[in-house]
Amino acid sequence: MPNFKQKEYISTSGAVYTFQHPGVRTVSKINDGAKNKHGIVSEERLSEEILKHVIVQPKMNIDDFTDYKEYSEIINAAYTFITGMEGEQSDLQSGSGE
Structure with a gap:
């Protein structure tokens, strides 16, 4: 298996995630799995999949968040990481998104 x-990631609250x-x-x-039958993304489904497959430390589920x-x-940070969109949001905000 490849080494991915x-x-x-350190959140604004200071919590550390891997x-x-x-x-x-x-x-x-x-x-694909995060979409309902109409093609609309379900926040809950997307979050569950990200928590299951992307956030490896600490292992959490939605109910662990207060x-x-x-x-x-x-x-959002984890999704940005896996889709390769890191840095693009800040580039767009600063007007240097070329």
Whole structure:
């Protein structure tokens, strides 16, 4: 099995998380599995898959979070990591997104 890229992420609250890229096929499966029958992404499904396959430390589930802001930040950061979109958001905000 390949050794996938990992990243340490420190949330605004100071909590430390380790993200691991699960591979392109799994990212594709996460995206597909997170959609309902109308093709709309379900936040809960997407979060469950990210917590299962991407956030490797600490192992958590949605119910472990007590603060929605922290939960949202971590899920969004992990999704940005696995989709290769890191840095693009800040580039777009600063106007240097070329």
